[in-house]
Amino acid sequence: MWIVNFIPDFIFHILLMAGLLGLAGSFVLDSVPFISTNAKAIQLASAVVLAIALFFEGAISDNDAWQARVKALELKVAKAETESAEANGKLSKQLAAKDKEIALAQAELKNRIKQGAAAMDAVCKIPTDVVDILNDAAKKGATK
Amino acid sequence: MKSLIAILALSLSACVSVPVERKFPKPPDELMSACAELQTIPAGTTQLSVVVETVVANYGQYQWCQTKTNTWVDWYNKQKDIFESVK
Numbered sequence: 001m002w003i004v005n006f007i008p009d010f011i012f013h014i015l016l017m018a019g020l021l022g023l024a025g026s027f028v029l030d031s032v033p034f035i036s037t038n039a040k041a042i043q044l045a046s047a048v049v050l051a052i053a054l055f056f057e058g059a060i061s062d063n064d065a066w067q068a069r070v071k072a073l074e075l076k077v078a079k080a081e082t083e084s085a086e087a088n089g090k091l092s093k094q095l096a097a098k099d100k101e102i103a104l105a106q107a108e109l110k111n112r113i114k115q116g117a118a119a120m121d122a123v124c125k126i127p128t129d130v131v132d133i134l135n136d137a138a139k140k141g142a143t144k
Numbered sequence: 145m146k147s148l149i150a151i152l153a154l155s156l157s158a159c160v161s162v163p164v165e166r167k168f169p170k171p172p173d174e175l176m177s178a179c180a181e182l183q184t185i186p187a188g189t190t191q192l193s194v195v196v197e198t199v200v201a202n203y204g205q206y207q208w209c210q211t212k213t214n215t216w217v218d219w220y221n222k223q224k225d226i227f228e229s230v231k
Contacts, residue, residue, distance in 0.1 A: 106204040117193035124192040138182035
């Protein structure tokens with residue numbers, strides 16, 4: 001409630017006290033000349049002040065409750081952001097490990113191909129159609 | 145008219161914006177790159193070893209893309225759990 005944030009709380013506390021005192025005083029202090037002659041007007045003014053002050057006291061209380069909820073939510077969001085970063089760190093480590101594993105496997109396989117290349121090439125001569133088919137399989141349907 | 149103004153003033157006095165902002169989670173940088181294209185065999189190749197080498201390299205490429213896709217799924221599920229835990 002922006003108006004509660006704009007006006008200090010003590011203003012509404014003072015208004016509440018003034019309303020209560022005005023209302024009580026107009027009933028109790030009827031022996032005082034000024035009060036006894038203006039009792040109705042004081043009661044009416046005090047009732048209006050009291051009503052406004054009560055409304056804003058409620059608003060302050062409600063505002064405080066919302067502020068507490070906002071603080072709690074901010075803490076939860078901060079915790080979630082930390083958890084998110086930690087989860088990303090774990091995934092990054094897993095990815096790095098898998099990348100290394102694939103690179104090692106590739107290196108080992110390349111080495112095996114190198115060692116057996118002469119024997120493979122002696123046994124089998126690849127027709128050009130096979131190469132075309134494999135290349136088409138690699139290219140066709142690929143996202144550009 | 146006066147009461148209308150009073151009601152409007154009281155109604156407006158309750159207006160407030162939501163102050164808690166949430167940022168969209170950022171995935172690991174490794175996941176933000178596209179998968180590389182598959183390698184092709186040099187035209188006119190007749191050597192089996194060259195064909196096998198290209199096929200093996202493409203298998204490796206597929207495995208890396210598979211890893212990335214699976215990691216995206218893990219990332220989504222984990223981030224969804226974290227997001228839904230904030231209430």
